[in-house]
Amino acid sequence: MKFPPFELERIQSLYENSVEVNLTESGVEPLSLKELMNAEELEELINIPIGYGYTQGSPLLRQRISNLYKEYDEKNVLVTSGSSEAIFLSACLTVSQGDRVVMMTPNYLSFNGIAEALGAKVDYVPLVKKEKWGWELDLLSQVVTDKTKVISICNPNNPTGSILSEEEMKEIIEIADKVGAYILSDEIYIGAELSNLGTISFQHIYEKTIITSGLSKSYSHPGLRIGWIAADESVVTKAWEIKDYTTVASSHLSQHIASKVLEPETITRLRKRTKDLLNRNLVTFTKWVLPYSNHLSFIKPEAGGFVFVEYDMDINSTDLIHDLRTNEGVFIVPGDSFGMDKFVRIGLGSKEEEFTKGLVLLSKGLSRIFPDIFT
Ligand SMILES: Cc1ncc(COP(=O)(O)O)c(C=O)c1O
Structure with a gap:
């Protein structure tokens, strides 16, 4: 590779x-930990044995992550070492030599590099700067063919800060659905909206969605290196099998802290x-x-x-x-x-x-x- x-x-x-x-x-x-946790919680933390823990993510953490999505429970979540690992695993399980994939640009250019290394051809479809950044959906529908396995989207987008409208999302889904492509939706900036307008997760509207996200951005904890895949249970199971080869488990201590980060309050x-x-x-x-x-x-x-x-x-x-x-x-x-x-x-x-x-x-x-x- x-x-x-x-x-x-x-x-x-x-x-x-x-x-x-x-x-x-x-x-x-x-x-800092001191800003996140009270004295009792800090005391609990220092007494945790530093074992492997659950390699797919602790039940509590997976349950708290699944609460962020409408129809998911803990079986739909794999905890990863940063969302970077989530992107890596998702690419490995969806892309093979000779496939085509589509990447929204500009973007956090991770998935495309992995897809290229796996032998796929990447079609780039740009967001265009007008009064608002808008995705070139006519071009998207032209480049998506039966060979397209994945449409990779970052929503809200890094670096433009734009959010897809519901109409745009519906059009994207129609295009993906025609060829049975996965939508790989990097939703790490959900929760960092500047107004009260939220972002709709693709999970809520398209079955073949693989979400990657984590605690590094909206939740201010990049050093925990906690990310996740949220998807259909079969996808999660396959991603977990690949994780056996990458990091085995995400840090046990980080998972404990992450469960605190994702408490509703x-x-x-x-x-x-x-x-x-x-x-x-x-x-x-x-x-x-x-x-x-x-x-x-x-x-x-x-x-x-x-x-x-x-x-x-x-x-x-x-x-x-x-x-x-x-x-x-x-x-x-x-x-x-x-x-x-x-x-x-x-x-x-x-x-x-x-x-x-x-x-x-x-x-x-x-x-x-x-x-x-x-x-
Ligand atoms: C859009 C996007 N996705 C994923 C990542 C990876 O983040 P992490 O591995 O810290 O979760 C980043 C980091 O900058 C990002 O901007």
Whole structure:
């Protein structure tokens, strides 16, 4: 198997821990155990023997995850090591040599790389920036054929922050259903909506859906490395058999903490925290960008921890972000990591002081590189 480089993960891994202000994060400022748990719960945690636990995920955790979906119970859930593993397992069980798969772009470019390594041909269908980011459904219906095994979607989308409408979802399902394709729906940003408008899970409306999600984004706990597959029981069973070869089990301690994260009261608390923080930083960002709006433009995200900003200056996005990183110490994601030069992704999920400091450094860098445009 030959994997193409995963540029987004690589560039973040190389620099995110050594910069002054990291605005590449796509989730929300993580919590400490002390902020999550009370003294009694912490005491309980330190007394847990560090065994393997349930390799498919503890019954309590799977039950709490299944509560997020209308018709699922714990048999419909496999706990994974991050949603990255969930994507990996889902690809392994749905894609074979010679298949075709469709990938929504821009996107977290993981599934496509794995599908390529498995010998499939990937058809990319773009979201297009108009008044709102909209998926090219005419193109989707043209590229989907009997050979198409999977349509891979990220909803809410990273990096655009857009949410599919119910009408768009129905059209996508019609196209998938005609050829019996799976919809692989990365729903890790459900719960990070900026308004009261929620996101509909594909699980609620299409039987051949495989959901991948986890606690890294809307629920602010990336370090737990807890993700999941939620799907038909037969899919979960097959994915579990492949997990025997990847990580065997997800961390027993993390699963215990994750069960706490997914207690109903904690879910409510974390979702509110996520929404408040993202909205506050979005207001700050909107004010910051206003004087630059002849050169920087963005569509207000509906969900997710970022803004995807288009620029018109004559510079490649990777060159731009490395210049800003090395000279000002502020780190943002180049559009190149999503196959879209002339864009950058700026994370909204940092603490407000950190976010504001990052914007000040961005201003400083932009006026140094483009003194005629940014004063
Ligand atoms: C859309 C999307 N899906 C999946 C992942 C993987 O997350 P994790 O493995 O931490 O659950 C990410 C991480 O950035 C993401 O943005």
